[in-house]
Amino acid sequence: MTRVIHSLDPHGRTGGRAYLRMLHDVTADEIDWQTVPDRKRTYRVRRWRKVRHLARITPAVHALRHSPGAFVWDDLSLLLFTPEMRARTIFVFHHYESLQHDSPPVEALLWRRLFQVLPQCAAVVCVAPYWARFLRARGIDRVHVIHNAFDLAEIDHTRSLDRQACRAEFGLPPDVIAVYAGKAVHWKGTATVAAALGSDPGIRVITTGSNTIGFPGAHFDLPRDRYLRLLRACDVGVFHSSMREGWSRCAAEALLVGMPALIRRRAGLGDLARLTRQPAPELDRLPEQVRRRASAPEVDTKIAYDALARLDPGYFATAWNRLLRQVPE
Incomplete structure (x- = not known):
């Protein structure tokens, strides 16, 4: 029986989208992926892009509050989750860079709040040891490193x-x-x-x-x-x-x-x-x-x-399936 897991849509040209797309591909036999559209990179005007994204995605996130299944999430809209939803979530933390803020001064506050709620997640995954150390220094302990994988x-x-x-x-x-x-x-x-x-x-x-x-x-x-x-x-x-x-x-x-x-x-x-x-x-x-x-x-x-x-799809699938099995639904 396949498990239901919700995530943002993996289509796009960034490294983060490629990572999520590979995750969908290598777990497709075990996971029924249910996706929410991610339109934050479609806005022509960069200023306030993430704030507009949060406003637009709010109804979709609220609709998931009583949905069965777990979550693999990877953006600031985790802030819209309830604590119970976060307990069923693996958060993929790609990186943090204030140079990329498009919604200052609000965005810095949103990231600060994100770091405060990440300990509520079942696990946090990052793609490099540097970011695992970054998160642990902020009191986030359930951190796993799963590198990018390559065909x-x-x-x-x-x-x-x-x-x-x-x-x-x-x-x-x-x-x-x-x-x-x-x-x-x-x-x-x-x-x-x-x-x-x-x-x-x-x-x-x-x-x-x-x-x-x-x-x-x-x-x-x-x-x-x-x-x-x-x-x-x-x-x-x-x-x-x-x-x-x-x-x-x-x-x-x-x-x-x-x-x-x-x-x-x-x-x-x-x-x-x-x-x-x-x-x-x-x-x-x-x-x-x-x-x-x-x-x-x-x-x-x-x-x-x-x-x-060694970072091939087999490595990636093994690491992710092991972690996904530990997440409550």
């Missing part, structure tokens, strides 16, 4: 692709070092990396995603298969996020397809750097570092692959 069949297929053919697809000359700087969105550090490398004619900075910062360089907004081919085409990843990230799925996927990287050791991104033994970027000598990493021995990329390859 290794998809990754290994990408690794098998002819790299020169992938470079030709994206117009990358053989004498240019292609540097992947991640998503061109706010606080990811892509503009900083481009500025540190921009005067070097032998290096081309490449970004992906929705380009909310208006990056003027080589930018690609691609479907999944072409995005992976682009990663295969690049020589080095440089990830210099100024915000405290959960873990960075972009950086992890770049490492998995065989790209040596330079990763800033900050928050969850630092956990990823330490796990895969990637050095940190130094902006004042970044071109030199990039050239050195572009010629890194194969053993460096194998260390990163081996560290991440």
Whole structure:
């Protein structure tokens, strides 16, 4: 008999949506997922986005108060739950970054209240050890780390692709070092990396995603298969996020397809750097570092692959099913 679990809708382009989508996929045989629409990223005007989201989702949350089943929840609308609902909830804590507040000064108060009610949840899951320590320092004890997971069949297929053919697809000359700087969105550090490398004619900075910062360089907004081919085409990843990230799925996927990287050791991104033994970027000598990493021995990329390859859907399903069985309905 399948269990009923309620969650926000997992569709979207962020790492958090990808995490929730994988959870739905790997537990589909055991769980009847009932979802609530999550429209907070559909508003064109960013200001007050989370407050508008809370107002709009309130009726849907209230309608669940007497519904059977458990909850896997991952945003501020947990504040609308009753204590009894929270006792049936696993909260997925992706990360916290005040730079991303779109509803100040109210939003800081909402987050403070969230930290106060998280101990009422059956469990809290985060994607990196940094965030587990962050939560425990705030008195939240029932914290579990379940990392992002990756489809290794998809990754290994990408690794098998002819790299020169992938470079030709994206117009990358053989004498240019292609540097992947991640998503061109706010606080990811892509503009900083481009500025540190921009005067070097032998290096081309490449970004992906929705380009909310208006990056003027080589930018690609691609479907999944072409995005992976682009990663295969690049020589080095440089990830210099100024915000405290959960873990960075972009950086992890770049490492998995065989790209040596330079990763800033900050928050969850630092956990990823330490796990895969990637050095940190130094902006004042970044071109030199990039050239050195572009010629890194194969053993460096194998260390990163081996560290991440254990985080496959089987690992993810086992960890989550074990935790879900402990949650009351």
